[in-house]
Amino acid sequence: MLDRLINVENISKVYKLYNQPIDRIKEVLNPTKKKYHQKFHAVNQVSFSVNRGETVGIIGKNGSGKSTLLKMITGVLTPSSGQIEVNGNISALLELGAGFNGDLSGFENIYLNATLLGYSKEYVNDSLANILEFADIGEFIHQPVKTYSSGMFVRLAFAVAININPEILIVDEALSVGDMRFQQKCYRKIREIKKTGTVLMVSHDTGALASFCDRIIWMDGGRIFKEGRPDKILDEYQAFMSYDIKEMQSVTSYNVKSEETVEVNQTNAQAFGNGDGFFETLQLINLDTGRESVTVKGGDVVGIDFTIKIKNEIDMPILGFTLKDALGNSVIVTNTHFEKVLLEPLKKGQTYHYQFIMEFPHLRNGKYSLDIALANGTYQAHEQIQWINDALIIVVRDERPYQEGRGYLVPTGIELKKI
Numbered sequence: 001m002l003d004r005l006i007n008v009e010n011i012s013k014v015y016k017l018y019n020q021p022i023d024r025i026k027e028v029l030n031p032t033k034k035k036y037h038q039k040f041h042a043v044n045q046v047s048f049s050v051n052r053g054e055t056v057g058i059i060g061k062n063g064s065g066k067s068t069l070l071k072m073i074t075g076v077l078t079p080s081s082g083q084i085e086v087n088g089n090i091s092a093l094l095e096l097g098a099g100f101n102g103d104l105s106g107f108e109n110i111y112l113n114a115t116l117l118g119y120s121k122e123y124v125n126d127s128l129a130n131i132l133e134f135a136d137i138g139e140f141i142h143q144p145v146k147t148y149s150s151g152m153f154v155r156l157a158f159a160v161a162i163n164i165n166p167e168i169l170i171v172d173e174a175l176s177v178g179d180m181r182f183q184q185k186c187y188r189k190i191r192e193i194k195k196t197g198t199v200l201m202v203s204h205d206t207g208a209l210a211s212f213c214d215r216i217i218w219m220d221g222g223r224i225f226k227e228g229r230p231d232k233i234l235d236e237y238q239a240f241m242s243y244d245i246k247e248m249q250s251v252t253s254y255n256v257k258s259e260e261t262v263e264v265n266q267t268n269a270q271a272f273g274n275g276d277g278f279f280e281t282l283q284l285i286n287l288d289t290g291r292e293s294v295t296v297k298g299g300d301v302v303g304i305d306f307t308i309k310i311k312n313e314i315d316m317p318i319l320g321f322t323l324k325d326a327l328g329n330s331v332i333v334t335n336t337h338f339e340k341v342l343l344e345p346l347k348k349g350q351t352y353h354y355q356f357i358m359e360f361p362h363l364r365n366g367k368y369s370l371d372i373a374l375a376n377g378t379y380q381a382h383e384q385i386q387w388i389n390d391a392l393i394i395v396v397r398d399e400r401p402y403q404e405g406r407g408y409l410v411p412t413g414i415e416l417k418k419i
């Protein structure tokens with residue numbers, strides 16, 4: 001049976017917005033009860049649930065309602081309507097500094113903070129050694145926290161939030177402040193919490209979300225805009241954040257020839273772009289054998305072979321691709337700008353045939369997906385002509401007996417050849 005730790009049903013948070021402060025007073029004093037405000041839904045009718053063992057990431061542009069949602073779940077804000085059910089000890093790291101008193105020492109703040117989260121003094125006593133060890137700020141623990149650097153502050157806040165063994169951990173973007181070693185330490189601890197409880201995290205770091213989360217909720221305008229598997233949602237989100245594209249088109253216009261269709265599903269690619277050109281064919285060719293194949297191993301010399309049909313002249317073309325692992329983390333990102341290949345303008349009505357040629361890196365066995373893209377402009381300012389997400393699924397099958405880490409990379413150059 002599913003063990004539901006968080007259940008949110010139809011919650012909204014409505015604020016009254018006044019054009020000027022005096023309107024608030026006018027409204028209170030007005031005998032006819034005239035309204036001087038407009039209502040603003042910071043969160044609008046949101047429902048979702050999170051089960052034990054699940055980690056859910058929340059994304060969305062600034063002001064989309066992420067923090068308001070988390071604050072209602074942790075009880076810092078009361079919803080204007082709707083129901084929230086939380087089953088388990090909760091610990092939250094919302095705004096840095098929330099729950100801390102600058103004049104008290106770090107030591108005193110540990111107790112203050114934990115009490116605000118609803119934990120007893122005895123409970124904190126049991127976790128104290130772990131908290132101090134985790135924060136690792138030495139003698140500063142006895143100084144008032146207003147004297148702390150922001151890094152020390154994060155260390156202490158995290159140490160408390162994570163080490164009181166919560167079943168539900170809620171983290172709002174705070175991890176990005178700490179140094180790399182401390183971040184890694186936090187991620188290890190979050191992984192532990194995830195095993196027995198649940199983690200809900202807001203982050204703009206799509207890489208961290210891809211490797212941590214089982215599900216992503218994308219908020220927009222206070223509502224859930226999309227929800228689903230990280231690889232799918234994060235791709236779409238990145239397209240949206242970079243190019244303001246909300247809906248992807250399904251790609252039917254390009255044709256993937258694959259001998260090994262049993263193993264990999266080559267449908268369901270999604271694309272966006274302005275339509276001035278599109279990819280017609282795409283295949284991976286093993287240049288050692290000369291044959292098309294979607295199964296590769298490190299060291300194979302391969303060509304990412306594609307044709308593009310141009311509908312309107314593209315005067316400053318950039319061609320590129322991204323190879324992603326199963327979690328959506330980018331493994332190789334490159335394009336003709338990075339590789340310093342200057343492409344000729346692509347003429348209207350023509351079809352072009354190119355190959356990116358490279359020695360395939362040594363990656364951990366598994367499935368990888370390839371995005372391919374054509375843009376027009378400079379690297380800093382360009383328009384996407386067509387970007388296809390997951391255009392080709394590639395299977396890495398290396399013969400190495402050990403498969404630790406993501407792989408060992410042999411840096412190899414990539415060449416673009418016009419055919």
Ligand SMILES: Nc1ncnc2c1ncn2[C@@H]1O[C@H](COP(=O)(O)OP(=O)(O)OP(=O)(O)O)[C@@H](O)[C@H]1O
Pocket residue numbers: 015016040041042060061062063064065066067068069
């Ligand atoms: N106390 C308040 N009164 C009025 N409006 C508010 C209040 N608090 C938040 N809002 C508004 O609610 C909306 C959602 O804010 P929220 O902080 O939840 O967004 P967010 O997605 O967390 O943004 P960010 O990524 O910038 O942290 C914003 O438009 C914000 O201006």
